[in-house]
Amino acid sequence: MSVLSEGAVRPVPAPRRRSRFMAWMRADTRAAASLVFLILLVGASLLANWVAPYSPLEQSMDILAPPSAAHLLGTDDLGRDVFSRLVHGAPASLYASVLAVLIGTSIGLPFGVLAGYLGGWVDTAVSRVIDTILSCPSIVLAIAVTGALGIGLTNSMIAVGIVFSPGLARLIRVQTMIVKGELYVDAARTFGMSTPRLVLRHILPNAIQPIIVQVTLLLATALLAEASLSFLGLGVQPPHPSWGQMLARAYAYMEIAPAQMYAPGLAIMFTALAFNGLGESLRSQLDPTRRRSD
Amino acid sequence: MSRRTLKVVGWRLLQVVPVIVLATFAVFGLLQLVPGDPAAVIAGETATAERIAQIREMLGLDLPLWQQYAQWLGGAVQGDLSTSLITGLPVLDEVLRRLPNTLLIVFYALLLAVGISLPLGILAATHVDGRVDRFVTSIASLGITVPNFWVGMILVGLFALQFGWFPTTGAVSITEDPGRALWHATLPAIALASSGIAEITRQLRSALIEVLSSQYVRTLHAKGLSQSLILWKHGLKNVSLTLLTVIGLVFNRTLGATVAIEAVFAIPGTGSLVVASATNKDFPVVQGVVFILVMIVILCNLLIDILYSILDPRMNKQ
Amino acid sequence: MNARATTPIVSIDDVGVHFPVSRGRTLKAVDGVSLDVMPRETFGIIGESGSGKTTLGRAVVCLEKPSAGRILHAGIDPYGLSSRELRRHRRGYQVIFQDPNAALDPRMTILKSIREPMDVAGELTVPERHNRAIEMMERVGLSPDFASRYPHELSGGQKQRVCIARVLTLRPELIVCDEAVSALDVSIQADILNLFAELQAEFGLTYIFITHNLGVVAHVSDRIAVMYLGRIVEIGRAEDVVGTPGHPYTEALLSAEPVALPAHLRGQNRVMLQGELPSPIAPPSGCRFRTRCRFVQPICAQTEPPWRETTPGHASACHFAGELPMMSGAELHPLKAGQPGRTVETGL
Numbered sequence: 001m002s003v004l005s006e007g008a009v010r011p012v013p014a015p016r017r018r019s020r021f022m023a024w025m026r027a028d029t030r031a032a033a034s035l036v037f038l039i040l041l042v043g044a045s046l047l048a049n050w051v052a053p054y055s056p057l058e059q060s061m062d063i064l065a066p067p068s069a070a071h072l073l074g075t076d077d078l079g080r081d082v083f084s085r086l087v088h089g090a091p092a093s094l095y096a097s098v099l100a101v102l103i104g105t106s107i108g109l110p111f112g113v114l115a116g117y118l119g120g121w122v123d124t125a126v127s128r129v130i131d132t133i134l135s136c137p138s139i140v141l142a143i144a145v146t147g148a149l150g151i152g153l154t155n156s157m158i159a160v161g162i163v164f165s166p167g168l169a170r171l172i173r174v175q176t177m178i179v180k181g182e183l184y185v186d187a188a189r190t191f192g193m194s195t196p197r198l199v200l201r202h203i204l205p206n207a208i209q210p211i212i213v214q215v216t217l218l219l220a221t222a223l224l225a226e227a228s229l230s231f232l233g234l235g236v237q238p239p240h241p242s243w244g245q246m247l248a249r250a251y252a253y254m255e256i257a258p259a260q261m262y263a264p265g266l267a268i269m270f271t272a273l274a275f276n277g278l279g280e281s282l283r284s285q286l287d288p289t290r291r292r293s294d
Numbered sequence: 295m296s297r298r299t300l301k302v303v304g305w306r307l308l309q310v311v312p313v314i315v316l317a318t319f320a321v322f323g324l325l326q327l328v329p330g331d332p333a334a335v336i337a338g339e340t341a342t343a344e345r346i347a348q349i350r351e352m353l354g355l356d357l358p359l360w361q362q363y364a365q366w367l368g369g370a371v372q373g374d375l376s377t378s379l380i381t382g383l384p385v386l387d388e389v390l391r392r393l394p395n396t397l398l399i400v401f402y403a404l405l406l407a408v409g410i411s412l413p414l415g416i417l418a419a420t421h422v423d424g425r426v427d428r429f430v431t432s433i434a435s436l437g438i439t440v441p442n443f444w445v446g447m448i449l450v451g452l453f454a455l456q457f458g459w460f461p462t463t464g465a466v467s468i469t470e471d472p473g474r475a476l477w478h479a480t481l482p483a484i485a486l487a488s489s490g491i492a493e494i495t496r497q498l499r500s501a502l503i504e505v506l507s508s509q510y511v512r513t514l515h516a517k518g519l520s521q522s523l524i525l526w527k528h529g530l531k532n533v534s535l536t537l538l539t540v541i542g543l544v545f546n547r548t549l550g551a552t553v554a555i556e557a558v559f560a561i562p563g564t565g566s567l568v569v570a571s572a573t574n575k576d577f578p579v580v581q582g583v584v585f586i587l588v589m590i591v592i593l594c595n596l597l598i599d600i601l602y603s604i605l606d607p608r609m610n611k612q
Numbered sequence: 613m614n615a616r617a618t619t620p621i622v623s624i625d626d627v628g629v630h631f632p633v634s635r636g637r638t639l640k641a642v643d644g645v646s647l648d649v650m651p652r653e654t655f656g657i658i659g660e661s662g663s664g665k666t667t668l669g670r671a672v673v674c675l676e677k678p679s680a681g682r683i684l685h686a687g688i689d690p691y692g693l694s695s696r697e698l699r700r701h702r703r704g705y706q707v708i709f710q711d712p713n714a715a716l717d718p719r720m721t722i723l724k725s726i727r728e729p730m731d732v733a734g735e736l737t738v739p740e741r742h743n744r745a746i747e748m749m750e751r752v753g754l755s756p757d758f759a760s761r762y763p764h765e766l767s768g769g770q771k772q773r774v775c776i777a778r779v780l781t782l783r784p785e786l787i788v789c790d791e792a793v794s795a796l797d798v799s800i801q802a803d804i805l806n807l808f809a810e811l812q813a814e815f816g817l818t819y820i821f822i823t824h825n826l827g828v829v830a831h832v833s834d835r836i837a838v839m840y841l842g843r844i845v846e847i848g849r850a851e852d853v854v855g856t857p858g859h860p861y862t863e864a865l866l867s868a869e870p871v872a873l874p875a876h877l878r879g880q881n882r883v884m885l886q887g888e889l890p891s892p893i894a895p896p897s898g899c900r901f902r903t904r905c906r907f908v909q910p911i912c913a914q915t916e917p918p919w920r921e922t923t924p925g926h927a928s929a930c931h932f933a934g935e936l937p938m939m940s941g942a943e944l945h946p947l948k949a950g951q952p953g954r955t956v957e958t959g960l
Contacts (some may be wrong), residue, residue, distance in 0.1 A: 021889040037569035132316040137550030147572025191729040192699035272439035
């Protein structure tokens with residue numbers, strides 16, 4: 001048998017990445033809808049000044065008005081246009097979600113990788129700390145940290161990020177431990193690859209998938225946390241609009257104008273639903289038991 | 295309890311010790327997160343130098359860090375969690391006074407969540423991919439993405455303001471008037487249960503599906519056992535451990551989510567206490583609440599671990 | 613056979629590799645192993661799974677640090693080097709793993725994988741690395757069209773060729789082949805073994821060939837060591853070990869080897885191994901093989917057998933080596949033992 005006989009076979013062309021993405025979107029309408037919704041939301045946030053018919057801070061004598069042609073979703077207790085406030089609240093909510101997840105990841109990732117890669121006492125110590133932080137109800141801890149750092153949107157989201165980090169670290173730790181034992185990692189070590197390069201080139205790229213899923217799901221959690229904290233007056237400070245804070249105002253006037261609470265609540269719900277839909281779909285898309293087909 | 299179980303319990307108790315020690319570090323460390331001079335921040339912008347010095351002395355902020363910690367820990371061990379900077383009352387008394395209100399709605403919500411999600415999960419798992427299943431799973435994914443406190447607001451709007459079936463706000467002590475206490479706690483508990491229902495239903499559904507599709511259960515089918523008998527005798531027995539784990543998780547989350555619910559229903563619980571004291575920079579109270587809640591969660595996890603080891607014979611081998 | 617008096621390229625001296633297991637016990641995967649591998653020879657290590665042969669191979673390429681003893685690479689102790697020097701030094705000592713699929717990063721193209729060792733070394737310019745990678749692909753029989761493919765698009769044999777091309781880019785002196793063909797289809801095994809033989813002649817390579825398959829190891833190796841429960845029980849020239857086994861375990865291994873012969877030509881003399889491999893955490897006292905040995909005597913439980921040399925360069929760790937009425941390789945394998953050769957028939 002000739003040595004070349006096997007290798008000389010020409011490889012068949014593989015499906016392109018782009019067509020794979022399109023196939024995914026076609027197969028999962030919920031994911032597609034979530035993505036479209038989020039893209040629209042990001043677009044509205046960036047173009048808030050043009051999308052919103054009024055300034056979010058502009059007051060009028062027309063208070064707690066029901067929806068009309070002039071005010072699509074009515075006005076609030078200070079006569080401000082609810083739709084405009086909703087649009088201007090979007091960037092705050094998105095910023096908050098992304099910031100919290102970013103902080104959670106940037107704390108959780110190094111600790112998780114360190115614990116998973118080094119093992120031994122480092123792992124034991126990091127794992128104990130993770131257990132401890134996870135045994136505190138997260139919102140309570142976030143409130144306490146916000147209180148210490150000082151009230152405000154950025155601080156409260158740093159607090160939420162800190163609260164997220166142990167969960168992420170735990171996930172990354174397990175992933176790192178799995179990938180660390182892979183043969184291609186051993187192979188790279190025999191080539192003389194240094195540990196930092198090994199982590200960046202092989203471990204992180206192969207450990208990251210479940211973390212991407214988790215991060216997408218955490219965006220929803222962060223959004224809800226921001227809403228809670230702003231509702232409690234620890235997040236976005238008036239007069240700047242945020243969905244949670246709009247709910248807090250709506251709550252104060254609930255007996256007179258109960259309809260005020262629907263728009264911001266639904267905005268929160270749909271956005272969280274979109275993050276979750278995307279995350280769940282990513283999870284099943286990246287599920288190794290389903291990956292044989294590509 | 296068998297000797298084996300006792301051994302497991304002892305081992306778990308030992309493992310809890312470092313977590314508690316770390317928790318005290320974390321709670322104590324909260325004050326270290328305050329940027330700048332904590333005493334000045336706590337006293338506020340208009341405070342006099344005297345007041346700042348007074349606060350510094352009261353909190354022992356002029357001592358070295360480890361002495362501050364030792365002092366705080368020494369107090370905590372003896373049940374002294376310092377005093378509130380605003381009311382001057384002992385923190386522990388205040389926390390313990392409010393704790394029953396919080397625990398009432400938390401446990402009420404937990405009970406509701408388990409009671410509702412058990413049939414939902416079974417229904418979904420026995421009709422996989424059918425219309426019932428799809429309905430239940432959509433409700434469940436909705437439950438996770440809906441803010442609890444918003445559900446609470448809608449409930450107040452409908453059942454308290456419009457129909458007048460339930461009181462809008464406030465709480466009644468369970469020891470004074472259990473009936474009225476439960477009546478007051480019903481709407482908050484329902485609102486609080488919404489995410490728990492979703493979480494437990496989802497986990498129960500997937501765990502049940504896994505058990506029901508296992509080789510072992512298929513053999514039982516082949517042997518001619520009825521669907522409902524298999525479900526009750528084998529399915530639920532096998533998922534009880536999953537259920538226990540999820541309940542532990544949901545308890546922790548519910549204890550957190552109650553903060554916003556307490557705000558909606560104006561319940562004087564630990565949640566509203568921590569919000570008020572965080573806003574007013576009353577740090578001894580914040581630390582006290584966090585400390586007590588962490589201890590409760592650790593205790594709860596310990597209980598679940600012990601139950602786990604009793605229910606699961608495999609765990610006993612270790 | 614290389615009997616030249618040069619420095620061994622690998623000198624393993626009383627090496628142990630121990631792993632902690634639960635309750636403070638240790639698993640001695642490799643326990644007191646000594647052997648020398650000479651430049652340009654093919655040294656076979658054979659044993660069942662659990663014998664510690666893979667761990668020994670990993671220790672040779674510094675993937676496991678010996679807990680006892682030391683391994684010298686051409687007289688150099690790699691663990692005596694600074695970590696920077698070690699990373700440079702170990703490029704000369706490469707390994708081909710059993711599972712070529714797991715040895716390639718699924719997220720890297722074939723070209724990237726093959727270039728990786730050179731990228732780490734950083735000694736060549738980027739176009740030079742690219743050219744050498746393509747050159748090596750062609751040398752191992754892979755069309756350069758595969759360069760932009762991902763591992764999951766290749767067959768097992770093709771992936772193993774990628775792994776071989778990858779280590780060749782480093783121009784190593786020694787390659788440990790850890791069950792390098794056993795995961796492949798039988799027809800492809802022969803191709804890869806022939807490739808190994810060609811490359812040895814071309815690049816002057818030294819191989820340590822680790823396998824559980826006596827047929828493979830006997831045909832490609834100059835010398836063989838037989839491992840059992842972390843120890844070497846027999847060592848010698850391939851034809852001696854296969855032809856006149858000195859240790860009862862080797863006899864049993866030879867006997868377990870399937871024979872591609874019609875029933876009437878097959879020897880009726882089969883020695884079956886009794887019982888299971890004992891736990892390496894608590895190996896038997898004295899001779900470790902005694903629990904499964906058909907010649908077991910009281911002394912075997914009391915003292916560890918010393919090395920007994922039956923013919924020059926052929927030694928066995930058995931109290932009765934050379935004295936036992938064992939069957940020869942010829943009796944067990946009427947055809948095979950008679951014609952040891954370096955090329956492998958496709959019918960393997």
